[in-house]
Amino acid sequence: MTDIRFDFSGRTAIVTGAASGLGREIALELGASGAFVIVSDLKDEACRAVVDEIAAAGGKSKAFAADVTDEDAMREMASFAEKDCGGLHMAVNNAGIGGPSMPTGDYPSQDWRRVIDINLNGVFYGMRWQIPAMLRTGGGSIVNMSSILGSVGFANSAPYVAAKHGLLGLTKTAAMEYAQQGIRVNAVGPAFIDTPLLSANLSPEVMEGLAALHPMGRIGKPAEVSALTCFLLSNRASFITGSYHLVDGGYTAP
Known part of the structure; x- marks a missing residue:
């Protein structure tokens, strides 16, 4: 976690894909900043491990195992x-x-459908039910995890790039629709980040090659x-909505 702290006391957050990597880090930071965090991922045991980490740091959270491609689960x-x-x-x-x-x-084709279903449809299913719930609390904020891609x-x-491009259109459209109802919707676009998704599947040589793609020379x-x-x-981001914010070490600068 960073040394930046926000006050999210009295606010509840859902984080999907929260059992590891970026989702885990975000859930931990939200918990340390006073939010009540709903830690969601496919497996209950993995969710509960992050819940325990949040509790050890003095935060509050609950686990909710769910598949983002299951719209009923997103509604629940x-x-x-x-x-x-x-x-x-x-x-x-x-x-994702x-x-x-x-x-x-x-x-x-089956892999195309799976990537699109998780990375794009899953975000829509989440927003489809998150937005009405936020309207009933008087507003809220959504961040969709895109990518430099x-x-x-x-x-x-192809499917990953297509899904992440599509996610930006979904983000901008929802932001326009709900801007006057107190809901902000933005997207974040990370470059290659040192998470288990990369380090567990790529050799050190490939990781070095990926690092070299970033002008900062690292992942x-x-x-x-x-x-x-x-x-x-x-x-603090009260006037920011419909935007796409890169965290890419200069990857997209050239």
Whole structure:
């Protein structure tokens, strides 16, 4: 976690994909800043491990295991926030997968559908029920986790790139629709970040190659993404909505 602190006391947040990586870091920072955090991921045991971490730091949270591609589960999570956690004020739609690395002409249709379903449809299902819940609390803030690949292409990653581009359109549209009803919606675009999604699947040589793609000469840290995400959720970002904010070490600058 960073040394930046916001006051989220009395506010409840949903974080999807919160069992590891960026989601875990964001959940920990929100908990340390006074928010009641609903820690969501596929497996209950993994969610509860993060809940325990938040509790050890003096924060409050509950686990809610769910698949973001299941719209009923997303509806139930928003209802859980309202009925059991004092309402819903913030959401970070972070759950996502990378998918196989393959040229577009060879990409298996079932893998295309899976990546789109998790990375794009899952965000819509979340927002579909988060927004009505936030309206009932008088407003709120949503951050959707995009990527640098929401603005540039990347060979052999067609569905991931397509989903992250689509997520930006969804973010901007929702921001326009609810701007006068007290709900802000923004997107964050990390470059390559040192999370288990990368380090557990790539060799040190490949990781070094990825680091070299960034003008800063390194891969980002989860805390650097969490800091921006929490700022966008906070009242300090009260005039920011419909925006896409990069955390990329200069990756998209050239």
